Amino acid sequence: MGMSVNPGHIPSRGDALPDNRYLDREESWLRFNQRVLELAEDPSLPLLERVRFLAIFASNLDEFFMVRVAGLTRRMATGLAVQSASGRRPREVLERTSAVARELMLRHADVFRDQICPALAKEDIEILRWDELSQTEQERLHRMFRDRIYPVLTPLAVDSAHPFPYISGQSLNLAVVVRDPESEATMFARVKVPPVLPRFIEASADRFTPLEDVIAAHLGQLFTGMEVVEHHAFRVTRNQDLEIDEDISEGLLQALERELLRRRFGPVVRLEVEESISPEVLEMLTVELGIKDRQIYKVPGPLDLAGLHAIADLDRPELKYPPFVPSKQALPIDADLFAAIRERDVLVHHPYDSFTTTVQRLIEEAAADPQVLAIKQTLYRTSGDSPIVDALIGAAEAGKQVVVVVELKARFDERANIEWARKLEQAGCHVVYGFVGLKTHCKLSLVVRQESDGTLRRYCHVGTGNYHPKTARQYEDLGVLTAAPDVGEDVSTLFNHLTGYSRQNSYHRLLVAPHSLRSGLVERIEREIDHHRAGRPARIRMKCNGLVDEVLIDALYRASREGVPADIWVRGICALRPGIPDLSENIRVRSVLGRFLEHSRIFAFEAGGDPEVWLGSADLMHRNLDRRVEALVRVSDRAHRNELVRLLDLAMDDGTASWWLDGDGEWTRHQYAGTPGDDEAEPLLDIQRHLMRTRRWRTVDG
Incomplete structure (x- = not known):
């Protein structure tokens, strides 16, 4: 492969990496x-x-x-x-x-x-x-x-x-x-x-x-x-x-x-x-x-x-594909939505979990609830007849404070975004168009509610996908609904940053681009190296749409050279070259394409045996890390962390159908068990079909 690495040398964190280490x-x-x-x-x-x-x-x-x-x-x-x-x-x-x-x-x-x-x-x-x-x-x-x-x-x-x-x-x-x-x-x-x-x-x-x-x-x-x-x-x-x-x-x-x-x-x-x-x-x-x-x-x-x-x-x-009806068990219809979120964080996985009865329901019930004082929302892409836009308009007309951060420059949706941004403004919503030079790509909802005892509580949704009911049936995405005070404080601070001129760069449970997201992920990759050197469990798992950022790729190469295994589940572009001796032999890259468009982003670190898991809007691309406002939230619920790690492991399992990337940039489809070309070979597990079949694929007790 032309890699100038001495096979007899034990590399250290400071060793130079070879020049031809990126795919085009x-x-x-x-x-x-x-x-x-x-x-x-x-x-x-x-x-x-x-x-x-x-x-x-x-x-x-x-x-x-x-x-x-x-x-x-x-x-x-x-x-x-x-x-x-x-x-x-x-x-x-x-x-x-x-x-x-x-x-x-x-x-x-x-x-x-x-x-x-x-x-x-x-x-x-x-x-x-x-x-x-x-x-x-x-x-x-x-x-x-x-x-x-x-x-x-x-x-x-x-x-x-x-x-x-x-x-x-x-x-x-x-x-x-x-x-x-x-x-x-x-x-x-x-x-x-x-x-x-x-x-x-x-x-x-x-x-x-x-x-x-x-x-x-x-x-x-x-x-x-x-x-x-x-x-x-x-x-x-x-x-x-x-x-x-x-x-x-x-x-x-x-x-x-x-x-x-x-x-x-x-x-x-x-x-x-x-x-x-x-x-x-x-x-x-x-x-x-x-x-x-x-x-x-x-x-x-x-x-x-x-x-x-x-x-x-x-x-x-x-x-066509047989009809599929999403599960409504994540937030049962007969449950008190706000009470359920107060009791415990809710992890939703679309389209397997219904978007309508979870994220959309949060905004609609907040708009109708007289105890809700304010709703703040980011919108990157949504449909012209969006019930979420209608709910925000209804909330503003009811006298609630409604703030909507609209990204006008969502590629190829610009004209539609202009139309409903004006519609929101006419209804009395405070519409903000983000920062000069930065796209607002983070997926955030914040509901401020006065509880029966007079205290104010913040309910948040932090997700990986757009607030778009139609694509929520076609895109695979994740989100956390939470009333955790630290997340509420973080999301409030981030909205103030988006609508005002604050220079807040540090958060409790968020990593935010362009200030702390890249450095936060690199820091955690370096921690895995330290755990591995100390003999503690160390492993990196990532799921994203694209991996191009050279700083993060180099951090993954350094971890691989130290012996830390890394699994990368990527839908689209990947500039990292896996499987190269003395550079990336501990890195595997897989891709899953199918009925649903894999869109969620997950970042999991073994952290010495107590996994740290993040999800959010950011891909590992220059534009996401340098020219967009992106947010990842740390998943605190142990059962949710375990299930997300199991999901990543299932996708990377050799028994799961996927495409495998080699060091030359070639992708090979692995669809059947046994010898390639064997007409009687059994098909490998289709992860999307598996999740559809199991519907409620998570446990609640960890």
Whole structure:
């Protein structure tokens, strides 16, 4: 592996670490999306769920280009790009990213054509090109074109009087070449495929065709009297990462609205074309869009398979995951909510525990309770019809003090956040937009209640997920509901920090970024080294969405070199190289993908035999630790700590289905017991299915 480590030397905490100790983060992200694609390839999954994973892969890749590739391209253009932590120069990163993305896009298209479409056809669901439709179906679509499609189309010709039109990001288009039969002159035209119409048009029951095929079959009606020479679908991806000059003298709300208007006009970072496109049309697109060859991606059609979500939504329950109803036992409906939380901390695990009857219920009951004086809440993403927003509005209208810290810059949710932030303000809530230069990503609720004896008590929720009822059914997240005075004091202090100008950096049971979270985790990793040296139990377990921060990776390497075992359960990016002799041979990295999106963050330290466990909002990424307000809470209940440790151990168990990362950055799926390729091998434990089956997977007595 090229690691310059002397195998006969016992390393110490101060020893230098080798230079090539990090994996490239961009390629690591692409390998995460490859794991999503492997789910689409898995014949053991319900068919329409495989279709959905194809759509997720496509939308994930769109976001990757809009943000990561666009950001790197912009930094290179401005001369600000620097060598990555993996040692690759910016151009090398871009070239490698382009090569891997191209390989995955072709694989994605092949899965759709060779696996998914034939499997759908066996279930009497077909996605067909225009020429494959029956005459009756084509006639039906002729009428649909005339009534519903033609009125919203705008063909734009390109000639000396008509410049090449602006092509908006994520738009699907037809490049059309037409010939004047009188002059024999040819000209280029662009027809935008309307995003307001379904991506796949139903020609007859459960038989669909791409919208652009319907438009292409009727181009003669758009260019009357002209001869249509050729037409080809193409799609453009533009930079959509926000750049806001957060001048403190200008409201962030207005700055964000202005930037959202500009976002559509970002530079092109990817051109997708069907592989049948002619060289002449491709050259014209390349010149007019000002792109390089490496930004062109030729794939078999149809393009924009993110639209397959509509196919996955078909009412065919036998082709989907079986229904799942979350448990309501964490806070039984007939229990007094405030009394239950006063008696004991409540650990909730969504979606296995109901979000509605726990976190949402806390806010709704607090809003209706005359003894509640104030509610403070952070909101990063939520739905437009959120019952939590409605409850906060109701509380404000009832005269309670309601403070809402809204993160307007939650990527791709900015416009929705602006709308309901204004709705909250109009209802009388105190709405705060966080700090200049920092995103408020922590997940906190605080309820201040006057008890019957006249004392004030604070009830808190500290979690790992957004206050979003819909995603709470799809994302795996954890949270603690507590009336512990030390947590209440910490959360109150943090809210004062968010809404005022305090410089509070120390807390009783919280670690808060950007001030104490990274250093707090590093300190605890170093303590595990001390425990190990003293012969006491030492072990590190972590669950997060991404691990990129070099300081924390190096701390884990130092612990591994001292002999401390570390288990890392990561959903997405991981820049740490596990299993390298004399560097990380004591570190294992696993990944779990499935029905639910693994989203919780847990950090557990053996601490000499009395485990210390934290959960919260922070991933181990530069942005989380340096440019966001994040919070972890220390779990005090012994039974909760034990169950979280057991959950981590179950995920890392060799008998559990997962992907394993090696030191070269390759992920290998471990799905069946025994020898790879054995047709009779037993499937390994599906941890999500296990948790669904056990429902109440925790004990209450420890």
